[in-house]
Amino acid sequence: xxxxxxxxxxxxxxxxxxxxxDGGKSLVVDVESFxxxxxxxxxxxxxxxxxxxxxxxxxxxxxxxxxxxxxxDGTEVSELNEAARxxxxxxxxxxxxxxxxxxxxxxxxxxIMLAMSFAGKVDETRAKELLDRVGLSHRxxxxxxxxxxxxxxxxxxxxxxxxxxKLVLADEPTGNLDPGNARKALALLRELCSDAGSAxxxxxxxxxxxxxxxxxLDWSDLNRAFAEAMND
Amino acid sequence: xxxxxxxxxxxxxxxxxxxxAFSTAVASLAIALAGGLFLGTWKIKEEAKNAFSRSSGGYDxxxxxxxxxxxxxxxGLFHLEASPGxxxxxxxxxxxxxxxxxxxxPIAVGDNYLGFRLVGTLAExxxxxxxxxxxxxxxxxxxxLFTDNAKExxxxxxxxxxxxxxxxxxFHPYHGLTFKEEAKHKDLYVVVGILEATGTPGxxxxxxxxxxxxxxxxxxxxxxxxxxxVLLNLKGAAGFxxxxxxxxxxxxxxxxWPVAGTLASFFERLVWFQRVLEIIAYLVAFxxxxxxxxxxxxxxxxRRREIAIxxxxxxxxxxxxxxxxxxxxxxxxxxxxxxxxxxxGIGFLAASVIREQTGVLLEPFTYDPSFFYxxxxxxxxGLLSGLLPSLQAYRSDVAKNLVQQS
Numbered sequence: 001x002x003x004x005x006x007x008x009x010x011x012x013x014x015x016x017x018x019x020x021x022d023g024g025k026s027l028v029v030d031v032e033s034f035x036x037x038x039x040x041x042x043x044x045x046x047x048x049x050x051x052x053x054x055x056x057x058x059x060x061x062x063x064x065x066x067x068x069x070x071x072x073d074g075t076e077v078s079e080l081n082e083a084a085r086x087x088x089x090x091x092x093x094x095x096x097x098x099x100x101x102x103x104x105x106x107x108x109x110x111x112i113m114l115a116m117s118f119a120g121k122v123d124e125t126r127a128k129e130l131l132d133r134v135g136l137s138h139r140x141x142x143x144x145x146x147x148x149x150x151x152x153x154x155x156x157x158x159x160x161x162x163x164x165x166k167l168v169l170a171d172e173p174t175g176n177l178d179p180g181n182a183r184k185a186l187a188l189l190r191e192l193c194s195d196a197g198s199a200x201x202x203x204x205x206x207x208x209x210x211x212x213x214x215x216x217l218d219w220s221d222l223n224r225a226f227a228e229a230m231n232d
Numbered sequence: 233x234x235x236x237x238x239x240x241x242x243x244x245x246x247x248x249x250x251x252x253a254f255s256t257a258v259a260s261l262a263i264a265l266a267g268g269l270f271l272g273t274w275k276i277k278e279e280a281k282n283a284f285s286r287s288s289g290g291y292d293x294x295x296x297x298x299x300x301x302x303x304x305x306x307x308g309l310f311h312l313e314a315s316p317g318x319x320x321x322x323x324x325x326x327x328x329x330x331x332x333x334x335x336x337x338p339i340a341v342g343d344n345y346l347g348f349r350l351v352g353t354l355a356e357x358x359x360x361x362x363x364x365x366x367x368x369x370x371x372x373x374x375x376x377l378f379t380d381n382a383k384e385x386x387x388x389x390x391x392x393x394x395x396x397x398x399x400x401x402x403f404h405p406y407h408g409l410t411f412k413e414e415a416k417h418k419d420l421y422v423v424v425g426i427l428e429a430t431g432t433p434g435x436x437x438x439x440x441x442x443x444x445x446x447x448x449x450x451x452x453x454x455x456x457x458x459x460x461x462v463l464l465n466l467k468g469a470a471g472f473x474x475x476x477x478x479x480x481x482x483x484x485x486x487x488x489w490p491v492a493g494t495l496a497s498f499f500e501r502l503v504w505f506q507r508v509l510e511i512i513a514y515l516v517a518f519x520x521x522x523x524x525x526x527x528x529x530x531x532x533x534x535r536r537r538e539i540a541i542x543x544x545x546x547x548x549x550x551x552x553x554x555x556x557x558x559x560x561x562x563x564x565x566x567x568x569x570x571x572x573x574x575x576x577g578i579g580f581l582a583a584s585v586i587r588e589q590t591g592v593l594l595e596p597f598t599y600d601p602s603f604f605y606x607x608x609x610x611x612x613x614g615l616l617s618g619l620l621p622s623l624q625a626y627r628s629d630v631a632k633n634l635v636q637q638s
Contacts, residue, residue, distance in 0.1 A: 054631075057631045057634075060544070062543070062544060062630050062631050062634070063631050082548075082549065083548055083549075083550075086543070086546050086547065086548045086549075087546065089544070089545075089546045090545060090546020090547075091546070095544055095545070097544075097634070101537075101541045101544070101634070102541075103538060103541060103542070104538075105247050105248070105250070105251050105538075106247065110234060113234045114234065114240070114244075114542075114545065115545045115546070117234060117235070117239075117240045118240070118542075118545050118546035118547050118548075118551075119546060120237075122234055122235055159545075
């Protein structure tokens with residue numbers, strides 16, 4: 001019982017600032033506390049340019065925080081060296097981007113298997129199963145440019161789940177899709193995460209997208225830096 | 233198919249190059265050219281030096297009229313260039329009978345058949361002389377040596393093949409060392425033998441009795457006993473003694489001795505040519521390295537996003553760096569393979585041209601340490617040119633490149 005309520009992702013006193021063009025420091029993320037438990041499906045609404053992507057980069061270990069901590073499954077991410085963060089990202093985190101970020105020179109199957117290779121466990125059968133799961137078993141050898149936008153996003157979803165991640169971070173995953181495809185992609189993402197037992201943190205500016213999550217909050221309520229900037 | 237570990241690096245590198253196939257081909261071609269030139273200039277020069285030394289026909293020295301030693305050697309042994317003049321028959325007899333001279337064969341030149349030089353000598357040379365240690369001239373079956381008093385010819389293997397001459401064929405010699413249709417002699421010669429190939433300039437010659445040249449219709453009767461040169465083999469200290477007698481104290485004749493020394497001085501004169509080719513090869517190698525650098529740098533600019541995606545998927549910095557270095561290595565490797573083919577072409581061409589022009593048989597494909605060092609050097613240059621772009625890949629800002637493009 002205790003395991004069920006233990007947070008899988010735990011963020012505390014997280015701050016990140018960048019050097020602004022005028023040479024001063026601009027605080028972009030200032031989150032006092034945030035947590036997710038395993039299997040949570042969480043939506044977060046926020047304006048464009050409000051630091052959501054930076055927050056996800058901090059969680060994924062792509063950026064290092066100035067202060068604070070990010071603990072994933074008991075591991076303090078900011079204390080890991082870069083190679084260890086890379087390994088954590090490859091094996092425990094799935095990332096879905098607004099612009100899909102598929103590798104254009106590689107087939108659908110290769111895109112998924114490449115993600116697997118960085119975690120050190122290439123499994124062609126599973127890669128094919130995943131593509132089958134997202135309805136693209138007939139597009140294994142197709143290159144991203146040969147697919148529709150909706151199909152590309154489905155490949156990106158399959159790739160994010162390739163290494164059975166414990167945490168999936170989705171950054172405006174429906175931003176480039178028409179409403180019909182957006183609904184389908186969202187449903188698929190939730191379904192895939194639920195089936196895999198992965199926690200999902202999805203950020204979007206779209207009220208309709210976030211409204212579909214039972215657990216959701218407004219990014220401006222979480223990020224004090226953005227709230228202060230708005231007040232200024 | 234895709235596997236984890238180092239295979240991913242190779243997989244990504246090959247795919248990257250496929251995306252820039254044309255530029256890759258151009259860079260590889262430039263490297264191939266540079267490598268081929270490097271190997272060509274070095275190995276062909278070395279091999280030519282060795283082949284000319286090997287092909288001196290088994291003689292230690294050449295005695296000829298006063299003049300250039302090199303011209304004597306080229307004319308007497310390699311059947312190139314014009315004869316610098318004549319020696320009297322008495323001179324030949326004097327050197328023949330000198331102590332320390334183990335072999336002395338007079339030769340006379342001045343005529344040709346369809347551009348191939350006629351060389352007059354004594355049949356004795358083919359019976360006794362070893363053109364290489366333990367290797368005497370062999371007449372192909374069905375033929376025989378010429379008789380010293382007859383209008384008979386012994387044809388070198390190369391000439392026989394080129395002109396299709398066979399035993400029993402007749403021909404009229406032409407005056408001079410180059411073929412002019414109007415300079416036909418009345419004398420009629422019959423082919424009595426074809427010599428087996430020796431890989432020496434002797435293969436490019438039609439041998440006839442020395443009296444044949446001396447008494448050829450139209451030749452000056454006053455020089456009817458003269459010889460163009462005497463080919464010598466010496467023993468003991470005869471070389472020093474004769475060098476003193478002819479070159480330092482006398483002024484009638486010149487002794488080109490030792491033959492190898494004269495040839496070495498000839499090749500030293502060609503050093504400038506080798507240097508020029510080397511400089512060209514260095515320049516081509518430099519251009520090739522710049523092309524690799526340009527390709528990878530341009531690719532890097534276009535691939536920042538790809539690198540950021542790979543990193544976001546968990547690829548390490550070292551992995552993307554290694555991919556760029558591997559690409560430089562692969563381009564160079566393709567170039568090395570191309571260089572091998574380029575050298576094959578250069579080698580064949582050089583060998584056939586030299587064979588055609590001089591009769592000297594080059595062996596450009598025998599092992600040389602440069603076959604090992606040049607590819608290693610090329611790979612080093614290739615990897616060096618990939619260093620800067622790989623550093624760019626290493627320092628690539630993942631967050632910035634993901635956000636900027638998304």
